[in-house]
Amino acid sequence: MTESKTRAPVATDFRKEIIAIVPSLRAFARGLCGNRELADDLAQDAVMKAWAAHESYTPGTNFRAWMFMILRNQFYTTMRKNSRMTSWDPEAAERLLVEAAPQQHHIHMSDVEQALQKLPAEQREMLLIVGAGGASYEEAAQITGCAIGTVKSRLARGRVALAALINGPDDDVADMPPKLKKSREVRTRSQPPAGG
Incomplete structure (x- = not known):
C-alpha cells in the first residue's frame, strides 16, 4: 500500500x-x-x-x-x-496550384512553413527545436544526439537558408548552401523578366 x-x-x-x-x-x-x-x-x-x-x-x-x-x-x-508511400496533402496542393499575390513587405506564416519544408531536414529540425521550441543548444544536442557545435552550425546554416528562401532571389546568397543556391538559380531562370 x-x-x-x-x-x-x-x-x-x-x-x-x-x-x-x-x-x-x-x-x-x-x-x-x-x-x-x-x-x-x-x-x-x-x-x-x-x-x-x-x-x-x-x-x-x-x-x-x-x-x-x-x-x-x-x-x-x-x-x-x-x-x-506518397501522401496527398490537400493544403500543400492548394498552395502549389493557387498563385498568391506578390508580397513586398509582409511575410505570411504559410511562406515560412513552405520555406521550412524546403530546407534540409537537419537544418529544419534545429530551427524548430531552438528557434520555435525555445530549447537551449544543450537541449537541442541532447534531443538530436549531436554535438553542440553541430547544433550551432546547422542552426546558423538553416537561418541563412531560410532567410534567403523567404526574401527571394534578389538577396545576397553568398552564405547559402550549394544545394539551395542551385535550386534558387533554377527557380530564378524559370521566372519571366520583371516588367515583361
Missing part, C-alpha cells in the same frame, strides 16, 4: 507535465512533417510511448528534451516506414 501512495504523486506529476507539453509537441511535429494531421498523429504516438515508458523517465531531468527526443524518433521511424 505504501508503494501505491508514493507512486500516485509521480503519475500525477507526469500526467501534468505531459498535458503541458502537448502544444509544443504538436508544433514541433508540424514543423517536421508539414502536415497537420500527421503532426497530430506523431504527437499522440509520442505521448503514448512516453506514457508507456514513464517509469524509465527520471524525475528532475529534462522532461522537454526527453519528450522531443521521443517525438523526433517517432517521426523518423514513420518516415522510414512510409518512404515508399
Whole structure:
C-alpha cells in the first residue's frame, strides 16, 4: 500500500507535465512533417510511448528534451516506414496550384512553413527545436544526439537558408548552401523578366 501512495504523486506529476507539453509537441511535429494531421498523429504516438515508458523517465531531468527526443524518433521511424508511400496533402496542393499575390513587405506564416519544408531536414529540425521550441543548444544536442557545435552550425546554416528562401532571389546568397543556391538559380531562370 505504501508503494501505491508514493507512486500516485509521480503519475500525477507526469500526467501534468505531459498535458503541458502537448502544444509544443504538436508544433514541433508540424514543423517536421508539414502536415497537420500527421503532426497530430506523431504527437499522440509520442505521448503514448512516453506514457508507456514513464517509469524509465527520471524525475528532475529534462522532461522537454526527453519528450522531443521521443517525438523526433517517432517521426523518423514513420518516415522510414512510409518512404515508399506518397501522401496527398490537400493544403500543400492548394498552395502549389493557387498563385498568391506578390508580397513586398509582409511575410505570411504559410511562406515560412513552405520555406521550412524546403530546407534540409537537419537544418529544419534545429530551427524548430531552438528557434520555435525555445530549447537551449544543450537541449537541442541532447534531443538530436549531436554535438553542440553541430547544433550551432546547422542552426546558423538553416537561418541563412531560410532567410534567403523567404526574401527571394534578389538577396545576397553568398552564405547559402550549394544545394539551395542551385535550386534558387533554377527557380530564378524559370521566372519571366520583371516588367515583361
